[in-house]
Each structure stands twice: as structure tokens, then as C-alpha cells.
Amino acid sequence: MTGKKLLLKALKDRGVKYIFGYTGGAIMPVFDEMEKLENFTFVMSRHEQGAAFMAQGVSRASLSTGHPQIGVCMSTSGPGAMNLVTGIADAHMDSIPMLAITGQVATGVIATDAFQESDVVGVMMPICKQTYMPLYADDIEKTIHEGFYVATTGRGGPVVIDIPKDVQNAQVSHDYQFDPVAFRPHLPGYFYSPTPEREPLQRAIELINRSERPVMFCGHGVINSNAGQLLQKFAEKVNIPVAFTLHGLSAMPADHPLSLGMMGMHGTVEANRAILEADLLISFGMRFDDRVTGKLNEYAQNADVIHVEIDPSEIDKNVRTSVAINADVYRTLHVLLDDPMVTFKPRRRWLETIDVFRNVMAESLAAEIAHGVGTGNKLLMKTIIHQLSEVTQGRDLIVSDVGQHQMMAARFYNYQTNNSWYASGGAGTMGCSLPMAVGVKLARPDERVWSISGDGGFQMNAQELGTIMEHNIDVKIIILNNGYLGMVRQWQTFFFDGCYAGTPMQSPDFKLLAQAYGIPHRKVENLEDVTPALQEAIDHQGPMVLEFICDPTEVVLPMVPSGGGFEDMIVKHPQKIDKDLAGEGDAA
Missing domain, CATH: 3.40.50.970 (Thiamin diphosphate (ThDP)-binding fold, Pyr/PP domains)
Structure with missing residues (x-):
């Protein structure tokens, strides 16, 4: 067995169907072997950046199918690998699991400025979850399986494996053994907390039951953990309206009575004003980035914050947390739904207030769409x-x-x-x-x-x-x-x-x-x-x-100006505002 054969064997064992990419000198051995095996459908992008986004598409879309696939892209060294950078950085920012495999010049000429050589590991390290450069054929199969584990466990993200050309062609040692079924990666310091602890859950339930003006947040973590239906059931059980991040959209029907639509810079009036007035924010799988919060020192000043997030580094990073639940969103919602202490409250006054917010732009938007x-x-x-x-x-x-x-x-x-x-x-x-x-x-x-x-x-x-x-x-x-x-x-x-x-x-x-x-x-x-x-x-x-x-x-x-808060939300075009100031219309 050679390194290239083990690479393709590992991808097959992980259920990979499609490989997106562009061939070249340093990855040619793998492509040659792939053509002979006929185990994969190779989709040639016209630019390596396209291959990275195609791989993202597979990973994103298959999350809710019951058979999640991890997108795989492949390129040669130097400019080929560098053209993957934007798509990989994009996947890293959006927590998308994917695997990028790049060819590298032979080990004997690494660091000599060889033709089409670039420091792929150095470049990719800050913009992905993990990088690898296996230097022996014996390491390749293990590296692929470990890469899949890292990409998909906890908060998802891209993994890059850079393989020198001579390692692709090299044969394994005579005593080589590897069992992909029994393999468990040894990753000291890599922690994953899928199940919520009881004590913070209990405090969260107490806050939810006591709140009068709560808002629930649906982030990308709800989509990534395939927890949309659970979120909808929980929102209905506690009668709490839901605001969505850009990536949380489509977790539940957009026209659901409890949906506030998207929040943030270009979010709806009802979502943003509800957040301003809320006494409790319950966040599922989001990171409170600047497009969602606006001016941080004015955000959620009068509200407690429950933050359910699988990545502990995101908790208390931007917004102070009253109750932190470091766990998988799906498992957390499953536990909450089964808890008999969670109660339904009518919250009529709060929902009536939100209906007033809904009407601020509803008529003008409907008229504009109709025109x-x-x-x-x-x-x-x-x-x-x-x-x-x-x-x-x-x-x-x-x-x-x-x-x-x-x-x-x-x-x-x-x-x-x-x-x-x-x-x-x-x-x-x-x-x-x-x-x-x-x-x-x-x-x-x-x-x-x-x-x-x-x-x-x-x-x-x-x-x-x-x-x-x-x-x-x-x-x-x-x-x-x-x-x-x-x-x-x-x-x-x-x-x-x-x-x-x-x-x-x-x-x-x-x-x-x-x-x-x-x-x-x-x-x-x-x-x-x-x-x-x-x-x-x-x-x-x-x-x-x-x-x-x-x-x-x-x-x-509406639009919240960069650096502004929700109170600075613009709801009318500047030309219309000028007419209002001249007495030609109604003030916003």
C-alpha cells in the first residue's frame, strides 16, 4: 500500500461521494490513483476557490438529511492551495466542517523555494480548525480519520491536510496496521461538552419561568445540530418569540406566529425593538457578533442572558452571561423539553407590544412590494x-x-x-x-x-x-x-x-x-x-x-449604522426623512 491509496481508502471509509478540486503537479499521484479506483465522483471546479465553496455546500445542505456528508476539496501545491484560502477562511468563520487536501512539494525540497511551493500549514493554521502535514505514508490513513473527527466534533470547522508528493507515492512499512473502526484519536487538551450540566439548566429554567418579556435567539448552532424542530417545540411550550441570526434562518418556518424574523444590522423592527425591551435573552448556538449586537455597551442592558453554546470560548466573549450552558444545542433542547419544571405563560402584554413593533414598517413594506x-x-x-x-x-x-x-x-x-x-x-x-x-x-x-x-x-x-x-x-x-x-x-x-x-x-x-x-x-x-x-x-x-x-x-x-445601537435603527430612506422634516410626511 502507498500513501495515495491509503488516503483514498480513508475517504471511502468515511463515506465521501464527491471530491471537488483542480489537479496539478504535486497532487497528481492522488488523482492518478483516484481515476483507477472509480470510487468517487470528481467534480472539477474552474477555480480552486469554487471547489472550497462546493465542498461547503455539501456539508451545509446534508446536515438535515439524516446522512450528513463532509465536503472534500483537493488542490495542488502553491497557487492551487492558496486559491483555497478564501473558501477555507469562510468555512472557519461559519463553523462549517470540511476537509481540504493539498499536494505539497517533495520533502527533500521543502523550504528551498521550490517550484509551486508555499507554506500551506503556516498560511492555513489561523483560518482553520487544524492543519496536518504527514511525513510518512504510515501516517496518512490515521491523519484522514483524525481530521474528520476534529472537523465534525464540537464546533465544526475546516481541516487542512498538506501531503508532500513523495509521501503520496511512498509505501507503508512492512508491519503497518490500522483499524478505522477501532481508531480513537488521542487529542490531549481537546475538550467537547455535548450534554448540559444540571445546575445551570435549573437556573436557566428559573429565569425562563420568571421572565415577563423574554426573547429566544436562534443561531447557526441550531441548524448545525439539526435542532430546528426542537427549538420550535420549545418556543411553543414556553410561548416565547424567536429572533434569528442570518445563519439561523430556516430553522423553523419564517411565518410562524412566534417568529420575529432576522435580528441585527438589517433585521426586522420587531426583532430589534423586542431585544431592546426584553428582560431575558435565551441564546441557542450563536456568538453575538457585531452585526447582531450593534453597540456592545448598550446591548441587553436590562436583560439577563442565557447562552447555550458548544464552544466555551464564545461564552462571555462579547456579551455578559447570566447562565452559561456549554453544550450541544440539540441535547440541551431535548433536556429542556422533557423537564416538567418548564412552564407556559400567556405573556399577552408582551406579545401585544411586539405586534405594535411589527406594524412600524409592515404597511410601507407591503405597499413597496406590491408596487x-x-x-x-x-x-x-x-x-x-x-x-x-x-x-x-x-x-x-x-x-x-x-x-x-x-x-x-x-x-x-x-x-x-x-x-x-x-x-x-x-x-x-x-x-x-x-x-x-x-x-x-x-x-x-x-x-x-x-x-x-x-x-x-x-x-x-x-x-x-x-x-x-x-x-x-x-x-x-x-x-x-x-x-x-x-x-x-x-x-x-x-x-x-x-x-x-x-x-x-x-x-x-x-x-x-x-x-x-x-x-x-x-x-x-x-x-x-x-x-x-x-x-x-x-x-x-x-x-x-x-x-x-x-x-x-x-x-x-431597517438598518442599524455600523458602531450604532438598536436605538439608532434607520427605518426610512434619507430622502423620505428629508421630506418628513419639511412637513411632507409622517415621522418615523
């Missing part, structure tokens, strides 16, 4: 997303890119399917949607997948249309084209006196681009054509590109 067009009769993104939600009944899988359209998709799609929303959160990586949608579709082939991008983000990884073409992957592709980097333009409108520096964008003819890859395209400019175009994409067997020409002046509100 459907903005400046120059160009389409509104929120109307397109709303109509997509209506046509699909909120049941399809949505893979968003990053920017203004991402917030529109987060806010105005009525998510009904558990774990049906995917986006780059912590890193905010433009260009993630198209390749990630490939992995999502391969992980859940029987469900319809929509990739939604702006004209800016789409062009960052548009080359992955080649992968979609080659494998005929049925992804419905939406480009919301407003000719600008929309989110930056919105900030420039609000905070930079409308100086649109670096945001106007000239795009290619997306129809010709789609045709070059053999993918049908439809350009939509009129409101009455939106729903028929969406239905045409649904009816078409295979991938299709829909390009919608959108109003560049559209904004997504």
Missing part, C-alpha cells in the same frame, strides 16, 4: 424575492451571494423547509453563491436549488458555469443586476453624501455568457414578466439563468 418598481420603473429586489417565495411556496433551497440582495433574500423569502438557506456570514465572501449551490444540489438532488447573486458577486466566480455545464447540474440562477455594488452604494447613500466611489459596475452581456456555456438565459425588465420567468425556470429541466434589471436606488431597511 414592485422604483426609479425609472426598474424592478425592486424585494418584490422579486417575494414573488419567488410565492411561486415556490417557500419550500425551495436558497443559496445567496453577499451584498444587498443577500439581505433581501434573508428578509423577504418565506422559508418553510428546515435548513433551506445558505450564505456566507462571518467572512461575507462575494462569489460564494454559484459554487456553493453546486454542492447544495449534489447533497440534496431531489430538491430545487436557487443561486441568487448580484451582478458584482456573480462575476467573481462566474467561471463555475463551466462546472454546471459539464455535469448538467440543475441549479436555477438569478442575477439581480442593478449596475452597482448595491450594499456599498446604500452605505454611500446614507453615510457618504451619495458619493458613489468605486461602486458603479459595467457588466458583460449575461445572455451571451450563459449561451457560451450552453445554459438558457432570460432577461426580465417588466414587473408582469417576473412570475412567468420564475415559472419558466422551474419548468425547465436543467440549469437556467434569469437576469432581472433592478433599481440601483433601492435600499433594504
